[in-house]
Amino acid sequence: MNDTSNNSPLTIDIDLDADGIHFGNLKVPQSTNSAGWAQYYIPIVVIKNGNGPTAFLSGGNHGDEYEGQVALMNLARSIDIENVRGRIILIPMLNKPAAIAGTRLSPIDGKNMNRAFPGSADDDITGQIAHYVAHNIIPLADLVVDIHSGGSSMHFLPSVNMHELADKEQMRSMLEAGQAAGAPYVFLYADVAGSGLLPSYAEGLGKITLGTEMGSKSQFGKETLATTRDCIHNLLVWVGILDEPSITLSNEPPVVVKGTDTRDYVMAPCSGILEPFVELGDTVTAGEVIAQIHNPEDISAAATEVRVETDGMIMCRRSNPLTSQGEVVVTLVREVQE
């Protein structure tokens, strides 16, 4: 099948409307040093059983975040289609070049998939993939879940996250979905590092849109993978696609937290070697020193203190000690009283 809608150069080799479980590829035209005529394959799976809602689930938007990639590959291979009502479209490695290189950004064009939306037909590969997904996949979905974690640079408390939207009804549904997922935290976040996010695009189409931050590359393991798997399961139950019982992740209900003051995103005042004084879940107050940065070129000089400007709980912290000026050190959140 050759899908040329929206002038996208990408093609897809499965029918998204066909019942059953179908593994296929999005194919991006390439001309490389090793092959003048080539296509880059991005795996895509559709699981469909009759009429019902559509969910679009993506992993590997950032290549070094593997929780979603593993969870979605496992889901595609293990789901019992008899329990499906409607359709699930999975792209486990949205930025596959980055996923197999172990990098956040694409090694082909250096682009960040989560800043590339909605892309364009004549963009570099990252923007071409974003453009196809923006115009041919996301519009089909009732529920969009883009699965992230801290990757190589950040540790996170496991959360389902979302923007705070002006549309009250959409926000209410997203909060309901976020709590139904069952992760320990529902994190309302702000954008402090650019635009062009997949979730922002999907929200703009009115979709129930969730992200996640499930841990990090070094927290990756049995526990974070189980949380990711169970949250996806619960969201498919919530949206009415999966006719199975939901899974209780914890006896405590999810805590809704908010870090939407730009000062909650504490950036490094200088470059150097970061020494954190706080851990995930710690509570801090404005003015508190939460880390210091050592100057490897002048070790006799006092380390530079990093202070927070807001009160809150440490939702995430930098995991890589090597830090450049302006990179985020911690993010603070406060519980939302409903």
Ligand SMILES: [Zn+2]
């Ligand atoms: Zn990410």
